[in-house]
Amino acid sequence: MAITETDAVIIGAGPCGLFAVFELGMLNAQCHLIDILDKPGGQCAELYPDKPIYDIPAIPSLTGKELTDNLLEQTAPFNPVFHLNTRADALEAMDDGRWKLTTSTGDEFITRAVVIAAGGGSFNPRKLPLAEAGRYVDGKGLSYAVRDAQAFSGKRVVIAGGGDSAVDWAVALTGRAAHVTLVHRRSEFRAAPATLAKLQSLMEAGQIDVQVGTILALHGEDHLQSVELNTPAGAIQLPCDELLAFYGLVASLEEVSSFGLTMRNGRVAVDTSNFETSLPGVYAIGDITDYPGKLKLILSGFHEAALMAHHAIQRIHPQARNTFQHSTTAMQLRLGKEKTTC
Numbered sequence: 597m598a599i600t601e602t603d604a605v606i607i608g609a610g611p612c613g614l615f616a617v618f619e620l621g622m623l624n625a626q627c628h629l630i631d632i633l634d635k636p637g638g639q640c641a642e643l644y645p646d647k648p649i650y651d652i653p654a655i656p657s658l659t660g661k662e663l664t665d666n667l668l669e670q671t672a673p674f675n676p677v678f679h680l681n682t683r684a685d686a687l688e689a690m691d692d693g694r695w696k697l698t699t700s701t702g703d704e705f706i707t708r709a710v711v712i713a714a715g716g717g718s719f720n721p722r723k724l725p726l727a728e729a730g731r732y733v734d735g736k737g738l739s740y741a742v743r744d745a746q747a748f749s750g751k752r753v754v755i756a757g758g759g760d761s762a763v764d765w766a767v768a769l770t771g772r773a774a775h776v777t778l779v780h781r782r783s784e785f786r787a788a789p790a791t792l793a794k795l796q797s798l799m800e801a802g803q804i805d806v807q808v809g810t811i812l813a814l815h816g817e818d819h820l821q822s823v824e825l826n827t828p829a830g831a832i833q834l835p836c837d838e839l840l841a842f843y844g845l846v847a848s849l850e851e852v853s854s855f856g857l858t859m860r861n862g863r864v865a866v867d868t869s870n871f872e873t874s875l876p877g878v879y880a881i882g883d884i885t886d887y888p889g890k891l892k893l894i895l896s897g898f899h900e901a902a903l904m905a906h907h908a909i910q911r912i913h914p915q916a917r918n919t920f921q922h923s924t925t926a927m928q929l930r931l932g933k934e935k936t937t938c
């Protein structure tokens with residue numbers, strides 16, 4: 597368990613959480629970001645990486661992945677620290693006015709400013725709907741994410757699902773695993789064209805088996821040994837050391853709801869002059885907020901991040917003289933560049 601003291605902790609590394617790093621960074625605040633996903637970008641990276649977005653001001657069109665990559669580049673000068681595959685679980689007020697945030701890894705963050713940019717909630721994998729599934733998690737053969745690809749070396753791997761994650765990992769683990777079988781209820785898959793082409797060539801080379809079917813049951817005493825499938829040709833058993841199930845994600849607001857914040861229509865109520873919640877020093881921005889006229893748009897979240905940062909910095913650095921500066925000036929100072937004269 598690690599204890600980290602920092603200026604601001606941001607829950608959620610979606611577009612609004614990432615832009616909050618920029619706005620706070622311009623005001624000289626160091627940020628740690630926590631996200632349950634294995635990559636930054638929130639909905640843009642997880643739900644629509646290849647779809648074009650047309651309403652980011654002054655950028656006629658860019659995909660969800662390009663927006664995420666651009667935000668990461670824009671925030672890089674401020675050295676944000678990412679804690680991925682990590683859920684923000686509990687928030688506790690400390691006697692000195694700071695907050696203690698505890699995560700699913702048992703780590704603690706002590707901070708003056710917490711920014712909740714949790715979108716629709718923490719993304720969790722949809723579980724395999726079988727009574728026995730729970731027996732095989734935690735290192736006994738069933739996983740819903742890849743934490744360490746090496747754990748699949750030399751194993752007979754079955755991957756269930758038809759989307760990007762299933763196809764990406766089927767391709768990535770081929771060669772490392774002893775054998776890979778991709779199981780999906782249809783023969784069509786939804787993934788990036790280049791990955792689909794790779795899957796096709798691995799299938800033709802006999803390096804990946806694709807099986808149309810659904811999982812009926814899991815078998816094995818202490819560890820998973822085989823997966824029973826319902827296929828168009830009837831029930832079959834696949835020998836299996838590791839099953840990876842990628843059935844999509846469901847969003848949960850359980851953790852944020854437990855923080856003791858005033859909620860409005862199931863979302864976090866905020867003061868729209870500074871995006872502070874009902875708890876002093878706890879802010880909320882992006883899709884997680886609700887206020888009169890709220891639009892769930894990325895550009896709204898960017899505006900909210902700017903107002904949040906200018907209020908939060910007064911708590912983070914109360915002694916500092918916080919004068920408003922445009923990025924044209926502030927970034928030159930931060931990056932150590934010479935001021936341009938006109």
Ligand SMILES: Cc1cc2nc3c(=O)[nH]c(=O)nc-3n(C[C@H](O)[C@H](O)[C@H](O)COP(=O)(O)OP(=O)(O)OC[C@H]3O[C@@H](n4cnc5c(N)ncnc54)[C@H](O)[C@@H]3O)c2cc1C
Pocket residue numbers: 607608609610611612613630631632633637638639640643644648649650651682683684685713714715716717718719851852881882883884892893894895897
């Ligand atoms: C298909 C689709 C198309 C869209 N197109 C557009 C568009 O064209 N223009 C537009 O403006 N908007 C669009 N949107 C909406 C836009 O994506 C959202 O408004 C935006 O992603 C909200 O950003 P956010 O940072 O508030 O939240 P999110 O992007 O949802 O990110 C929140 C992050 O917080 C994490 N999180 C939540 N709770 C926890 C916790 N307790 N611990 C750890 N991590 C947590 C989640 O895992 C997630 O990664 C679209 C949405 C979809 C689904």
